[in-house]
Amino acid sequence: MGVKLQSLRNFDAFPRAEEHLLQKTKSGAVVSIVGLAIMATLFVHELKYYLTTYTVHQMSVDLKRGETLPIHINITFPSLPCEVLSVDAIDMSGKHEVDLDTNIWKLRLNKEGHIIGTEFLTDLVEKEHSHSDHKHADDKDHHEKKHEHGFGSDAETMIKNVKQAMADGEGCRVYGTLDVQRVAGNFHISIHGLNIFVAQQIFGGAANVNVSHVIHDLSFGPKYPGIHNPLDGTSRILQGASGTFKYYIKIVPTEYRYLSKDVLPTNQFSVTEYFVPIREVDRSWPAVFFLYDLSPITVTIREERRSFLHFITRLCAVLGGTFALTGMLDRWMYRFIEAMTQSKPRSMR
Numbered sequence: 553m554g555v556k557l558q559s560l561r562n563f564d565a566f567p568r569a570e571e572h573l574l575q576k577t578k579s580g581a582v583v584s585i586v587g588l589a590i591m592a593t594l595f596v597h598e599l600k601y602y603l604t605t606y607t608v609h610q611m612s613v614d615l616k617r618g619e620t621l622p623i624h625i626n627i628t629f630p631s632l633p634c635e636v637l638s639v640d641a642i643d644m645s646g647k648h649e650v651d652l653d654t655n656i657w658k659l660r661l662n663k664e665g666h667i668i669g670t671e672f673l674t675d676l677v678e679k680e681h682s683h684s685d686h687k688h689a690d691d692k693d694h695h696e697k698k699h700e701h702g703f704g705s706d707a708e709t710m711i712k713n714v715k716q717a718m719a720d721g722e723g724c725r726v727y728g729t730l731d732v733q734r735v736a737g738n739f740h741i742s743i744h745g746l747n748i749f750v751a752q753q754i755f756g757g758a759a760n761v762n763v764s765h766v767i768h769d770l771s772f773g774p775k776y777p778g779i780h781n782p783l784d785g786t787s788r789i790l791q792g793a794s795g796t797f798k799y800y801i802k803i804v805p806t807e808y809r810y811l812s813k814d815v816l817p818t819n820q821f822s823v824t825e826y827f828v829p830i831r832e833v834d835r836s837w838p839a840v841f842f843l844y845d846l847s848p849i850t851v852t853i854r855e856e857r858r859s860f861l862h863f864i865t866r867l868c869a870v871l872g873g874t875f876a877l878t879g880m881l882d883r884w885m886y887r888f889i890e891a892m893t894q895s896k897p898r899s900m901r
Contacts, residue, residue: 580882587878594870602863605811605855607778614805614850616734621803621819623730625656626769627741627840630789631762633717634658634671634724635710636754638745641730643737656728663721711753718754736846741765742839751837758830763797763838764789770842773818776808776853782823795829798841805850811857820851 629637639656660669726741743751743761755761767786775781788797801823808816821844830838 580886583878583882583885587874590878591871591874594874595867598863598867598870601866602858602860605857608854608856610852610854611849612852614846614848616805616850619734620731621734621846622773623732623739624728624769624771624773625730626725626727626767628661628665628723628725628766628768629741629763630661630665630723630766631718631764632724632743633714633722634660634669635714635717636743636746636751637724637726637741638743639726639730639739639741640744641732641737641739643733644735645733656726656730659725659727660717661723661725663723665723667725668722707747707750711750714754734846736844738841738843740839740841743837744839758834758837759794759832761794761830761838762790763794763840765797765840771819772803772821772844773806774816776806776816776818779818779820782821788827793829794838795827796836796838796841798826798828798843800824800826801842801844802847803844804847807850807852809852809854811855 637658658671659667660671662668730739732739742763743755746754765788767783769781770783771781783799801821803819803821806818806820808818810816830836
């Protein structure tokens with residue numbers, strides 16, 4: 553019977569410590585304080601880790617049909633007045649017209665970049681790129697007046713105003729939203745709306761058209777946490793040169809699902825940029841093109857939070873490990889100090 557009890561005691565995971573190990577020392581107090589500080593720091597870190605959310609990415613085939621694609625633009629042209637700039641959109645079907653709910657503002661800027669006037673376009677109408685006739689919207693008195701650019705008095709007045717604006721260093725910011733069909737296409741900002749002869753009178757040639765621009769914002773839907781639009785903040789300033797900028801954009805449909813189960817449909821994109829210098833033999837005029845295509849794959853980004861059991865498991869591991877480590881450090885320090893005190897009397901003999 554005694555042998556069995558002795559064997560049972562061998563399974564005791566909490567043996568009683570010897571008397572000398574229960575002594576309180578200054579070194580033990582220092583180790584305890586350091587250990588408590590470390591455990592408190594690790595506890596706060598683990599708590600933050602548990603409370604923060606993380607995202608899971610999933611991919612699937614895009615099944616959306618019959619929806620529109622919103623294009624948010626905010627681009628400044630520091631060297632071109634608003635009166636010569638036009639915004640055109642065309643999709644894969646050849647349709648050169650966008651929905652009536654398209655809202656585009658053209659903001660006149662002085663050479664310091666301050667807004668000095670506005671022009672509002674309710675919709676973009678179909679334009680022929682033969683540079684023949686163009687209907688130009690003008691809201692100096694906040695009413696839309698349309699006239700054809702020709703050699704009449706209106707064209708002469710416009711040419712005079714544009715030359716004066718260019719001499720004053722006037723620029724233009726194009727701001728607003730295009731709602732286009734959810735198919736491949738492009739939109740471009742240029743002087744293509746001008747009559748070719750009027751453009752010649754103003755600029756004297758394509759090589760003198762400076763399409764320098766700063767892209768403040770270009771996105772294809774609302775922004776979600778962590779999104780990166782690669783063209784935001786892009787600055788392309790030309791010095792003594794002219795040409796056409798082309799941005800080839802690949803749009804990836806995206807859904808962002810919050811912890812609250814709310815779903816935010818949007819898009820992210822990648823881009824490749826090209827610049828084509830204008831040559832004397834070219835018949836085209838400089839412009840800034842954004843050519844986009846849609847990916848057949850949609851990305852779902854889902855917010856998730858770590859489980860409470862996972863948090864407790866990590867907490868026990870961290871705090872228990874720290875406690876065990878400080879205990880080992882305390883024993884080593886106690887033995888070291890004890891050895892040092894015992895060696896001193898012997899050396900004095």
